[in-house]
Amino acid sequence: MDIGEAAKRSNLPASTIRYYEEIGLIKSIGRCGIKRVFASDIVQRLAFISLGRAAGLSLDEIKQMLLHGNMQVNRDLLLSKADEIEAQINQLTLMRDSLRHAANCPAADHFECPKFLKLLKLATGRWNKSRR
Amino acid sequence: MDIGEAAKRSNLPASTIRYYEEIGLIKSIGRCGIKRVFASDIVQRLAFISLGRAAGLSLDEIKQMLLHGNMQVNRDLLLSKADEIEAQINQLTLMRDSLRHAANCPAADHFECPKFLKLLKLATGRWNKSRR
DNA sequence: CCTTGACTTAAAGTTGACTTGAAGTTGTAG
DNA sequence: CTACAACTTCAAGTCAACTTTAAGTCAAGG
Numbered sequence: 001m002d003i004g005e006a007a008k009r010s011n012l013p014a015s016t017i018r019y020y021e022e023i024g025l026i027k028s029i030g031r032c033g034i035k036r037v038f039a040s041d042i043v044q045r046l047a048f049i050s051l052g053r054a055a056g057l058s059l060d061e062i063k064q065m066l067l068h069g070n071m072q073v074n075r076d077l078l079l080s081k082a083d084e085i086e087a088q089i090n091q092l093t094l095m096r097d098s099l100r101h102a103a104n105c106p107a108a109d110h111f112e113c114p115k116f117l118k119l120l121k122l123a124t125g126r127w128n129k130s131r132r
Numbered sequence: 133m134d135i136g137e138a139a140k141r142s143n144l145p146a147s148t149i150r151y152y153e154e155i156g157l158i159k160s161i162g163r164c165g166i167k168r169v170f171a172s173d174i175v176q177r178l179a180f181i182s183l184g185r186a187a188g189l190s191l192d193e194i195k196q197m198l199l200h201g202n203m204q205v206n207r208d209l210l211l212s213k214a215d216e217i218e219a220q221i222n223q224l225t226l227m228r229d230s231l232r233h234a235a236n237c238p239a240a241d242h243f244e245c246p247k248f249l250k251l252l253k254l255a256t257g258r259w260n261k262s263r264r
Numbered sequence: 265c266c267t268t269g270a271c272t273t274a275a276a277g278t279t280g281a282c283t284t285g286a287a288g289t290t291g292t293a294g
Numbered sequence: 295c296t297a298c299a300a301c302t303t304c305a306a307g308t309c310a311a312c313t314t315t316a317a318g319t320c321a322a323g324g
């Protein structure tokens with residue numbers, strides 16, 4: 001598969017794929033002339049990267065997960081990442097609720113609404129633990 | 133309240149608070165000599181900003197929400213942001229599940245494990261809608 | 265009066281994740 | 295043969311969100 005095909009299937013620009021290869025996040029299996037050739041599972045790998053990015057992971061973090069293909073070494077890493085993500089889910093849930101409340105609350109200024117402030121306080125209590 | 137106090141209470145560096153004021157995200161209520169003076173509710177506002185950031189919103193998006201203190205105008209904005217955040221929660225949930233699965237699955241290479249791939253596929257289906 | 269420490273400004277620097285540009289190389293179609 | 299599209303490299307540019315630096319202001323304490 002050439003880079004254009006990979007780009008189409010992964011819905012990522014070719015430049016991004018080249019960049020990912022440059023920083024060692026993915027590999028091509030060789031060259032056909034001057035062109036890179038990718039294995040067909042590159043699509044899944046790119047999907048994993050995109051998912052990770054969408055979940056707020058850095059490319060470095062994703063790299064850690066992809067490096068040890070066997071994943072014996074970094075089971076703990078995976079689990080701790082999962083926990084971090086769960087913490088972020090809680091964060092987001094609070095934000096979502098705050099926004100929905102703000103949209104429905106008749107208060108003139110939300111920073112005077114006790115419910116809104118309570119949500120905020122709840123939120124602020126949490127993020128010292130899981131701050132990036 | 134001076135900027136040092138605000139920094140302490142919000143757990144943000146003074147430089148960040150100055151920056152937020154510079155871009156119009158917050159306001160000081162005046163000066164005492166050359167020093168900024170903030171109202172005491174600045175702490176809540178900064179908490180809201182931090183929460184928004186932790187939830188992945190840009191400063192611009194947060195600004196939109198803070199601009200219209202009354203929030204009559206942008207009830208829809210709030211709700212649509214809430215929906216976006218909910219979409220991201222679903223994203224993150226998938227990522228969390230993928231990671232937990234990967235940590236527990238005995239497969240040598242996770243890109244050959246059908247469950248893992250299924251999670252990936254589920255994830256990839258979603259993110260075209262809510263991509264940043 | 266002088267120092268200290270917390271503040272001030274404006275401008276430049278940093279980081280991560282890409283994107284863009286310029287210049288060159290292929291393989292296929294007309 | 296030539297044109298063209300799709301690839302290549304390498305360097306430089308971009309963006310958000312800060313941080314750092316340099317140079318200055320000010321009130322309080324010794």
